[in-house]
Amino acid sequence: MKYIYKLKELMKRLIKKARFILTAIFICLALVASNSIQHNQIVANDPSTNQCLVAAVTGCSANAQEPSIPSQPVTEEERFVAAIMPKLKVMPAPGSFEYTLLRSYGAAFINPADDVKLPPKLIFDNEEDTKEFQSQLTLEKVVGTNECYLQKSAADALNKARTQLNIPLKSGYGASDCLRSFATNLRFWHKYANNQTLEKVKEGKETAILGLVAPPGTSQHLWGLAIDLGVFNPQQRQILNQNGWFQTVVKDVPHWTYLGVAAEDLPKLGFKNQVIKGITYWLTPL
Ligand SMILES: [Zn+2]
The missing domain is CATH 3.30.1380.10 (Muramoyl-pentapeptide Carboxypeptidase; domain 2)
Known part of the structure; x- marks a missing residue:
């Protein structure tokens, strides 16, 4: 009986530790995922990226940030x-x-x-x-x-x-x-x-x-x-x-x-x- 009781106690401790480890793993995964979303938002807010995104319609170029030449003839x-x-x-x-x-x-x-x-x-x-x-x-x-x-x-x-x-x-x-x-x-x-x-x-x-x-x-x-x-x-x-x-x-x-x-x-x-x-x-x- 004594051994069975000790085995039960050991099992309980193992389960507790496993819960703790699983919770820690879950928190880590959540943090990584959150960081990834934030990074994507920063990239999306970058003006040069946005210009490239807009320019993608007509073809993104390396000089997307240069001022554009007016299409109308100058006065x-x-x-x-x-x-x-x-x-x-x-x-x-x-x-x-x-x-x-x-x-x-x-x-x-x-x-x-x-x-x-x-x-x-x-x-x-x-x-x-x-x-x-x-x-x-x-x-x-x-x-x-x-x-x-x-x-x-x-x-x-x-x-x-x-x-x-x-x-x-x-x-x-x-x-x-x-x-x-x-x-x-x-x-x-x-x-x-x-x-x-x-x-x-x-x-x-x-x-x-x-x-x-x-x-x-x-x-x-x-x-x-x-x-x-x-x-x-x-x-x-x-x-x-x-x-x-x-x-x-x-x-x-x-x-x-x-x-x-x-x-x-x-x-x-x-x-x-x-x-x-x-x-x-x-x-x-x-
Ligand atoms: Zn004169």
């Missing part, structure tokens, strides 16, 4: 800004004086040639500032003129046009039609306008004057990429256009800007054309 303004940024460096804030100047005179920044230099800013402060920029330019004389200089590419293109057809300078021969000093720009400004006009231009309240004369330190003539010509017929305009020269300042009839691109490329670069009294002006889309 004229976006095309123009993208094209001038290599030479402009810093885009002025909309509504600022610099932005107004870029809109009115910034067409030249489109020039893709490496040897054509554009100024680091849209306003030169004084003569010294202007000369420092002009000293970096490779200039060339316009053939048959008296001291009329332009940047070499611009002069070459104009000289070529002038071999094809007679295209006189506005003054007939003079230097003031071509590369100008800060002092000449200032003198011309005071001929047509004053400090009050300048304040109005800065405030965005006056724009018409910009087609007559450039504010001090802002003329395209300071860059060696503009010339005033005595053009009177469509053939002369056609030859100039074919050589990269265009009218870009609305109502400034004698003023020509060297853009160095073909006419058919101008709309692709965002330019808009405006025809006034039979003259086609190519304007920035700003």
Whole structure:
């Protein structure tokens, strides 16, 4: 009897231990399962995984996190800004004086040639500032003129046009039609306008004057990429256009800007054309 009793006690203990071990195994399995569910939730909440999941519809790629390129064609303004940024460096804030100047005179920044230099800013402060920029330019004389200089590419293109057809300078021969000093720009400004006009231009309240004369330190003539010509017929305009020269300042009839691109490329670069009294002006889309 004593042995039977001991056997029963042993069996009871074994069952207790087995229950404990089974309970421990069950808890362990439950914990592993729970951890696995949490891990799956974390993976599902990962944005990159979600992008891949979404992209799986159209095909998941390694660069799923890169910004997508808009499927719609970019606007004229976006095309123009993208094209001038290599030479402009810093885009002025909309509504600022610099932005107004870029809109009115910034067409030249489109020039893709490496040897054509554009100024680091849209306003030169004084003569010294202007000369420092002009000293970096490779200039060339316009053939048959008296001291009329332009940047070499611009002069070459104009000289070529002038071999094809007679295209006189506005003054007939003079230097003031071509590369100008800060002092000449200032003198011309005071001929047509004053400090009050300048304040109005800065405030965005006056724009018409910009087609007559450039504010001090802002003329395209300071860059060696503009010339005033005595053009009177469509053939002369056609030859100039074919050589990269265009009218870009609305109502400034004698003023020509060297853009160095073909006419058919101008709309692709965002330019808009405006025809006034039979003259086609190519304007920035700003
Ligand atoms: Zn001019």
